Amino acid sequence: MSTLTSGRILSIDLFRGLTILVMVFVNELAGIADIPAWMKHVAADADTMTFVDLVFPAFLFIVGMSIPFAVQARVSKGDNSWEVFKHGLVRALGLIIIGFYMVNSIGGYDASAMAISIPLWTFCMYISVLLVWCSLPKDWSNALQLSVRAVGIAGLAILWWLFEGPDNTWMTYQWWGILGLIGWAYLFALIAYLLVGQRPLLIGLVALGFIGLFPLFAQFEGQSGLLGWFAQENRNHTHTAMVLAGTLMSLLCFDNRYPKRHLNLGLYILVSGILAYVSCQLWPISKIWATPSWALLSIFFCSVLFALFYQLLEVQKYTGIVKVFEPAANNPLLIYILPYILAAGLGSLGLTLRPEALSSGVPGMLWSVAFALAMMVLVTLLNRVGVRLKL
Numbered sequence: 001m002s003t004l005t006s007g008r009i010l011s012i013d014l015f016r017g018l019t020i021l022v023m024v025f026v027n028e029l030a031g032i033a034d035i036p037a038w039m040k041h042v043a044a045d046a047d048t049m050t051f052v053d054l055v056f057p058a059f060l061f062i063v064g065m066s067i068p069f070a071v072q073a074r075v076s077k078g079d080n081s082w083e084v085f086k087h088g089l090v091r092a093l094g095l096i097i098i099g100f101y102m103v104n105s106i107g108g109y110d111a112s113a114m115a116i117s118i119p120l121w122t123f124c125m126y127i128s129v130l131l132v133w134c135s136l137p138k139d140w141s142n143a144l145q146l147s148v149r150a151v152g153i154a155g156l157a158i159l160w161w162l163f164e165g166p167d168n169t170w171m172t173y174q175w176w177g178i179l180g181l182i183g184w185a186y187l188f189a190l191i192a193y194l195l196v197g198q199r200p201l202l203i204g205l206v207a208l209g210f211i212g213l214f215p216l217f218a219q220f221e222g223q224s225g226l227l228g229w230f231a232q233e234n235r236n237h238t239h240t241a242m243v244l245a246g247t248l249m250s251l252l253c254f255d256n257r258y259p260k261r262h263l264n265l266g267l268y269i270l271v272s273g274i275l276a277y278v279s280c281q282l283w284p285i286s287k288i289w290a291t292p293s294w295a296l297l298s299i300f301f302c303s304v305l306f307a308l309f310y311q312l313l314e315v316q317k318y319t320g321i322v323k324v325f326e327p328a329a330n331n332p333l334l335i336y337i338l339p340y341i342l343a344a345g346l347g348s349l350g351l352t353l354r355p356e357a358l359s360s361g362v363p364g365m366l367w368s369v370a371f372a373l374a375m376m377v378l379v380t381l382l383n384r385v386g387v388r389l390k391l
Contacts, residue, residue: 003198004072005254010322011309012065012250017325019058020332024339025372026052031354032364039365044288049297053287056178057242057298058305059332063186064246065306067193068254081194092187094133094391099180101125101156102340104163104171113164119347121159126341128155133333135388179336185239192240193247200251200258207244208275211292213237215283235290245272245299249306253314265307272300327380334389335379339371 029039029052038050074084105122114121131152136145163171176184188210196202213230214237220227252264276296283293312318328335343353358367382388 003256004068004250005256009069009254009314010319011306011313012062013329014309014313014322014325015058015065015306016062016332017322017327017329019055019062020328020335021325021372021376023055023059024328024335024375025368026055027339028354028368028371029365031359032368033360035361035365041287044286045284047284047286049285049287049294053294054298054301056181056287057295058302060182060185060239060242061246061249061299061302061306063182064189064243064248065250067186067190067243067247068198068250071190071193085190085194088187088190091391092183092190095183095186096176096180097156098129098133098337099177099183100171100173101129101159102179102337103174103177104165105344108165108172108174110164110166113168115162115164117348119344121162122344123341123348124155125159126337126344128152128159129337130387130389131155133389133391135386135390137386179333181236181239184233184236185243188236188240189243189247192244198251198255198257200248200255203244203248203251207241207248210237210241210244211295214290214292238290238292238295242295242299242302246302249303253306253310261310265303265310269300269303269307272296272303276300325376327376327383331379331383331388331390333391334382334387335375337389338375338378 026039029035030041039052040050041052042048042050070088071084074087079087102125105118105125109118111118116124129152131148133152136148160171165172175181192206192210193203196206217227217230217237220230249268252258252268253261258264276293276299279291279293279296283291285291285293285297287294313322322329339353346353354367354371358364
């Protein structure tokens, strides 16, 4: 029997929409020169972080907050744990595959050996992704829907064959990309949740356990075999901890077994703050290395932000603000890849997305703000004609 609050949770919608909108903003801002240091990712060994380094953890946190509700929805339809896992596995693999293709479209290719230009290859890749994972009209026959998916899959296969890396290689693993990292963290967190269930204390302990894997596997970096692979993928464990931290937040705020929600929020913020402070004495802060201190600081900041959203929407009922971010909240994957699709499409025609005059300083910063808002308008228009992208 479900113990979670039913219906849409507006505070989660606001957090998701704002996070993905800021993610589009900072992605565009990354190509702008002559901007303040606090608007950039910091170096791996800087032992600090900026708000830009918090965007990815915030999205992981949001993914975790959605897990209990997604599982509840599947169970209410009659799925057992194994069926829920299979559904989650398909979603995770979709993110991992898209992330893998995206990484190879950015680097690791030999442009001189490619049969088509890399911008055209990239544009075709995104079109194939849309064909495989976009929502199709419900009145289409199963045969027609399967045909569209098959064309998309065939497109990805052909693009794999057309890809030329150094020394006549095909696509290779470099890193998983942002979407791939989200896919792995989501999968590990979902498995943990299905094993542990709606038990906040155990969820919290498992999250800390995943963080504890960082120093454990770090000593095996560079080695071959299974331990060497886990050491290489060490940051996935830290990312999983942040997903589970979001899951824990959902249980404390929206599980009807725990009605003292302000107390729960306060304790969450206090404990995460203490853990973040202690971790900063033990490890440097680094998003690139995905250190425990970066993870716990991010969890603390996310908990403070969500407490604010919870107070505004769930308590004070200032719900109008949600409509502003609704397009991004309902279509996070589509709005995330839209800039890449536009850049690749224009690049295949020899054009650029951003004017040179808006590539530095204050004009560049204003362009990045306007660009993020334009993407939100565009995704709204795409939704109205039925274009959605959900795994």
